[in-house]
Structure formats: C-alpha cells, structure tokens
Amino acid sequence: xxxxxxxxxxxxxxxxxxxxxxxxxxxxxxxxxxxxxxxxxxxxxxxxxxxxxxxxxxxxxxxxxxxxxxxxxxxxxxxxxxxxxxxxxxxxxxxxxxxxxxxxxxxxxxxxxxxxxxxxxxxxxxxxxxxxxxxxxxxxxxxxxxxxxxxxxxxxxxx
Numbered sequence: 001x002x003x004x005x006x007x008x009x010x011x012x013x014x015x016x017x018x019x020x021x022x023x024x025x026x027x028x029x030x031x032x033x034x035x036x037x038x039x040x041x042x043x044x045x046x047x048x049x050x051x052x053x054x055x056x057x058x059x060x061x062x063x064x065x066x067x068x069x070x071x072x073x074x075x076x077x078x079x080x081x082x083x084x085x086x087x088x089x090x091x092x093x094x095x096x097x098x099x100x101x102x103x104x105x106x107x108x109x110x111x112x113x114x115x116x117x118x119x120x121x122x123x124x125x126x127x128x129x130x131x132x133x134x135x136x137x138x139x140x141x142x143x144x145x146x147x148x149x150x151x152x153x154x155x156x157x158x159x
Contacts, residue, residue, distance in 0.1 A: 049075055053089075062096070069093045070102060077109050087113065091122070098127050104136075107143070117147035120156070 049072040056064035073089035076082045090106035093099070103126055110119035120143035126136050141156035 046072075046075060066093045066096050070099075073109075074105065077105065080112070083109050083113050094122075100126055100128055107139075111143065116143040117149060120144045120147065120149075120152070124156075 049068065053065065053068040053072055056068050069089040070093045073086040073093070076086040076089075087106055087109050090102055090109065094103050094106060103122055107119040107123045110116075110122060120140045123136055123140050123143065126133070128136055137156050137159045141153045144150075144156055145153040
C-alpha cells in the first residue's frame with residue numbers, strides 16, 4: 001500500500017511458514033553403490049611395508065614382525081634411504097633369529113654410515129664355519145683397521 005508520499009516507506013514481509021509433518025523415511029534402505037575399483041599400477045611399496053610392520057606389531061605376531069622388519073630394512077637400504085632405520089630394524093631382527101646374510105647386510109649398511117667398528121662387531125658374531133668364517137674374519141679385520149683398532153684387526157686376522 002503506497003500512500004503516495006515519497007517519504008513514507010512500507011515494509012513488505014514474508015508470509016508465515018507452512019508447518020507440515022516431518023517427512024517419513026523410506027521403508028527400504030538406499031540402494032548399495034558398486035564398490036570403487038582398485039587402482040591399477042605400482043603400489044606404494046615403502047608405505048605397504050611399514051603398514052605390514054605396524055600390523056604385525058599390533059597383533060603381537062613376533063615372527064611376522066621380524067619378517068616385515070627385514071623386508072622394510074632391505075627396501076630402505078636398497079634405495080640408500082633412512083639407513084639408520086634400516087640398521088635399527090636389521091639389528092632387532094638379527095637378535096631374534098641368527099641370519100648370516102642379514103648380519104652381513106647390516107654390517108654393510110653400518111659401513112656405509114661410517115661405522116666400521118660397529119660393523120665389525122656385528123660381523124664378528126656370525127655363526128659361519130670353514131672358509132666362509134675365514135673370509136668373514138678377514139672382513140672383520142679390515143673393518144677394525146678402518147676404525148683405527150690395530151690390535152683388534154690383528155687379532156681378527158689371527159683367528
């Protein structure tokens with residue numbers, strides 16, 4: 001309603017809301033959507049190895065944890081990434097089960113980190129016999145010599 005006076009403003013409001021009963025839920029559940037297909041291609045290798053290790057730890061599976069730790073350690077070392085973690089995982093696995101090849105791997109990783117003395121101590125505990133043990137002791141002697149332990153190197157060469 002306009003009064004014709006330009007100084008008077010009329011206010012127009014919205015109509016009152018219409019109150020209706022709440023909508024009733026359908027009696028049947030919504031239709032199930034097809035699952036999303038798995039992605040094709042390479043998987044995140046390191047992430048899946050870390051997840052396997054955490055899963056084994058969470059479930060208390062010590063053998064599964066050891067295997068997952070070895071796999072992750074070798075994966076990290078092969079890419080020369082996070083060698084400290086690879087050594088930590090490798091040493092924990094070697095303490096559980098005597099594995100000569102893993103012990104040699106851990107020693108080489110320690111050597112790459114500039115720890116020849118520690119590498120020699122890891123190798124010295126090997127359970128090899130015969131010619132393989134002699135070759136390992138030569139390696140221990142060389143590592144001890146690099147670490148500056150002349151007496152230890154000499155003793156290793158004598159063994």
